[in-house]
Every structure is written in structure tokens, then in C-alpha cells.
Amino acid sequence: MRVWIDESNATFSSATQFAILQGMSRRPRKPQFPLPWNSLSPSAWIGVLSEAGLRTTQARGAVKTVSTATFRQHDDWQSTLARAPKVFRQRVQEFILPPVRLELCERVTAEDRTSRLLYRTADGHLIETVIIPSERGGAAGRTTVCVSSQIGCGRRCVFCETGRLGLIRQLSAAEIVDQFHQAVMLWDAERGQAPKVTNVVFMGMGEPLDNLHEVLRAIEVMTDDLSFGLSAKRITVSTVGVAPKIGEFLRSTRANLAVSLNAPDDERRSALMPVNKRCSMADLRRVLIDKTPAGRDVLFEYILFDRVNDSLDDAELLGAWLQDIPARLNLIPANPGPDPKLRQPEPERVWAFQKLLLDRGVRVMVRHPHGRDVGGACGQLAGAARERLDRLQHTRSPGEL
Incomplete structure (x- = not known):
């Protein structure tokens, strides 16, 4: 299902608001x-x-x-x-x-009810948010909203559509909060007996730790008892591994930290994720061991690419690297992305990889994709939908969108 939103009904942030938000991004500790x-x-x-x-x-x-x-x-x-x-x-x-209000331009809903939302900011840029319903209903179920923290991303991971854009600018806390707020309103209006929104993941466009102060401010809004009242333990912030910011993040919030790892050694991780050239896996491991507070753990995300990082030897290396870190591990079979050579492994290879890690005592599960058919799955944001909307903007007047 695709729903286009008429611009004549949209609420825009004023130019004054935008100027102030830009000032907040430059001087996050002393907002004016x-x-x-x-x-x-x-x-x-x-x-x-x-x-x-x-x-x-x-x-x-x-x-x-x-x-x-x-x-x-x-x-x-x-x-x-x-x-x-x-x-x-x-x-x-x-x-x-007045509160910042993003313009909702497009909503596309997948067969599993995952919805990808495309917003336009006050200065005309596009960002994406995803509503991810649980496969389980009732008390055991949950609905998660995946928010973006930047417009574009400067980290340029080769498997990620957003990385192709480069970094355009940071999102303000208000822009992050409004993504979540609008998603909650949309979901509450139609969810029926499905679980309400209880979880937030900062796994959309951008590297959250490169915009840490605005991300922390947004988390404060989401968890305040007078606003949305979310538990910090139900918020997860995912990073490519910006080691110098990890300690500050863990000191500043009870929200969960997720680290996108994706390779068992420096050579392959540097090829997939350029951040590793500046912060090696040894450096990242040392920071996580030293800075993770007692009683907290770290979620690791490992995208499995066929014949690239998914052998049993790779699983052995990964298990050894995770030793002494209070770790949970999500294995994510690759979604279609910008590099056609990075493909999803056969299910048998995924299960064998998981079994070896389980045998080594690692807490590991396979995370199944949500919203892949509408470009809303891991690594797909800012892809085909952005190109499609840009084409429409050049061929139609605003009132026709």
C-alpha cells in the first residue's frame, strides 16, 4: 500500500525554527x-x-x-x-x-505491516523512519520505531544505501523526536489489537554517535514521564563503532548500545566499513571492555554476506573476539543493497554459523528482515524511494504529489 500526502495539508517549520535548530547542532551544550x-x-x-x-x-x-x-x-x-x-x-x-513538524511525503507499507515513512525537513531534505510491528501479538508483542539521526551519513559503509549520500547535516533533537511522534500517531490510529509502540531503535539514516548530543536530548524527551514515558532500556542506539564517543554515551544514558561489527578481522572490516581504518577492532574491543558498566551488555550486529564473512572459521574468529565482552549477537542475513556482490547466504550457512557460536557459549539469534519489499530493511534506507521521489519532484508540481 502506498499513500501520498498532499503538501497543502502539511505543517512546515518556520525559517526561524530552522535557523535555531542549526545553531543547536553547532552548539549543543548551550542552546539559545x-x-x-x-x-x-x-x-x-x-x-x-x-x-x-x-x-x-x-x-x-x-x-x-x-x-x-x-x-x-x-x-x-x-x-x-x-x-x-x-x-x-x-x-x-x-x-x-511551536514544535518542529516534519512533512510526511510518502508512506509505503509492506506485506508484514512494516511501514517506511518518508519525511521532508524544513530545508527540503528527505529522511526516513520505519514502523516495525512485532510478529507476535498480545503481551509478548511489541512495535518498534526506527528513527534517523542524520541527513545522509559520512561513514560510507559499502553495504548501506545511506552511505552513498555522504553527510548532509545533523538532525536536531526536535526532528528526531517528531519522527517518533508522528509514527506513534499513525500507528495508534490503525493498529487495532496489535501492540502499541514501546521500542525505539536509532538504526535509520546516519551515525548516531556523530550527532551524540542531539541524540541524547531526543532520548531524554522520549523517556520523560510527562511526554512518552518510554523506558530507556527499550531504546537502542546503533553505531558503526565510533570508539571515542562510546564512553560518553554509556555514561550519559541507560539506553542500549548496539555495535555494527560485520567482520571477524580488520582486513575485511576495513573493506566493508571505512571507520575501521581509524579505529581497529582491537581498539574497539578495548573500549567496550573498559567502558561498559557492570550489569549492562552490548548488542552486536553482524550482517552475513555470502562467502565473504560467513564461514565456520569466521564464526570461530568472531566468538574469540567477543570473549570477555558482555555481548549479545544478532546475525542479519544481508538485504539487497548498493553492491550486488554482497548477497544473502543460503539458510544452511546461516544456521551453521549460529550453531557454532551457540556451542561456544555466545548469546546469538538470527534477526529476520522486516520491510525488505519496500526498502525499509537494514541497509536499505535512502535508496530507491529517494530516487523515485526526486524524479517525481522534477516532473510534477507540488500540488500533484
Whole structure:
């Protein structure tokens, strides 16, 4: 199913909002007010308004009212302000801008109900988000939203469509939060008896640790009890292995860390993932052993490519590398990507690889693809859909999209 969204019904961020968001990306530790409402957590806004002269009880009451209206009831900003306490409205122009709203351009739904959402930012760039329903229903099921953290990516992994774009710019916390917020609204409107959204993965476009401060700020919004109230343990941030940022990430949040590994030795990992030329597997391993707090583990993602990294000898090397790291491992049979030579192995090779690791005591499972038929699976974002929309933009007027 494909749904095109008429631009005449879209809500755009103002030029002022965009300029401020760009400033936040350059100076993430010292944001300058006013800021979009969804760029800071409700708890942070309580602190801002308290420092501005409101009593703490006034600030908390006002922020709770506005948070409920925007994050839970999904009201528009003008309706929210009309019902907000007077003390809040008096501070709005000085400190708070309307929430950033991305423009939803396209939604494509796969046979398994996975939906790929294509958004346009205020400055005209395209980013993608994926809604991934669980195969199980009831209490055991879950629905996950996969969000992007950058426009493009500078890490240029050879199997990833996004890497072909290069890095265009960072996404702001507000742009990350709105991806999630709109996905929740869409899913709640149609899910029926399917599980509600409970999980978030930063596995969309971009390298999250290259935009760490905005990612951490977005996580704070998502986990605040007055906004979405997600558990940090249900949020996973995936990195190609930016070792200098791993310690700061683990100190700053209880969200899960996932490391995309994809090879058992430096030679092949460097060929697949250029980041390895700057940070070897030994360096990455040392950081993970030294910086992972007690009681936490690290999820490793290993994409299996036929006759490239999927032999039993490769499994032995991988198992040895994982020793002494509190590790969980997801094996991911390769999805179609930019390099046709990187193909999915036969199922027998996947199961044999998994069995050897299980025999070596590694906690390992095979992750089956979701949304592959609509370009929403691992490594596929920013591919054919982006090219298709770009062609349409050159051949149709905006009102025809």
C-alpha cells in the first residue's frame, strides 16, 4: 500500500525554527532560546521556566498540561496554547517556539505491516523512519520505531544505501523526536489489537554517535514521564563503532548500545566499513571492555554476506573476539543493497554459523528482515524511494504529489 500526502495539508517549520535548530547542532551544550517545544524534555522545560521566575509548582503544572496536550493527545500548538495556563503563555514568546513538524511525503507499507515513512525537513531534505510491528501479538508483542539521526551519513559503509549520500547535516533533537511522534500517531490510529509502540531503535539514516548530543536530548524527551514515558532500556542506539564517543554515551544514558561489527578481522572490516581504518577492532574491543558498566551488555550486529564473512572459521574468529565482552549477537542475513556482490547466504550457512557460536557459549539469534519489499530493511534506507521521489519532484508540481 502506498499513500501520498498532499503538501497543502502539511505543517512546515518556520525559517526561524530552522535557523535555531542549526545553531543547536553547532552548539549543543548551550542552546539559545527560544527553542521548539519538542527539542527539550518536559523536565528540562520545568527547569527553564523555574529559572525564568515561575514557582516550581507553577512550572510543573503548566508543563504537565502542555505535555499532555502535545505528546499524549496530539493537539496542535494553537489549541494547546489556548488551554495552557496564563503563566505559560506569558513565557512562550521568550523561550518556546511551536514544535518542529516534519512533512510526511510518502508512506509505503509492506506485506508484514512494516511501514517506511518518508519525511521532508524544513530545508527540503528527505529522511526516513520505519514502523516495525512485532510478529507476535498480545503481551509478548511489541512495535518498534526506527528513527534517523542524520541527513545522509559520512561513514560510507559499502553495504548501506545511506552511505552513498555522504553527510548532509545533523538532525536536531526536535526532528528526531517528531519522527517518533508522528509514527506513534499513525500507528495508534490503525493498529487495532496489535501492540502499541514501546521500542525505539536509532538504526535509520546516519551515525548516531556523530550527532551524540542531539541524540541524547531526543532520548531524554522520549523517556520523560510527562511526554512518552518510554523506558530507556527499550531504546537502542546503533553505531558503526565510533570508539571515542562510546564512553560518553554509556555514561550519559541507560539506553542500549548496539555495535555494527560485520567482520571477524580488520582486513575485511576495513573493506566493508571505512571507520575501521581509524579505529581497529582491537581498539574497539578495548573500549567496550573498559567502558561498559557492570550489569549492562552490548548488542552486536553482524550482517552475513555470502562467502565473504560467513564461514565456520569466521564464526570461530568472531566468538574469540567477543570473549570477555558482555555481548549479545544478532546475525542479519544481508538485504539487497548498493553492491550486488554482497548477497544473502543460503539458510544452511546461516544456521551453521549460529550453531557454532551457540556451542561456544555466545548469546546469538538470527534477526529476520522486516520491510525488505519496500526498502525499509537494514541497509536499505535512502535508496530507491529517494530516487523515485526526486524524479517525481522534477516532473510534477507540488500540488500533484
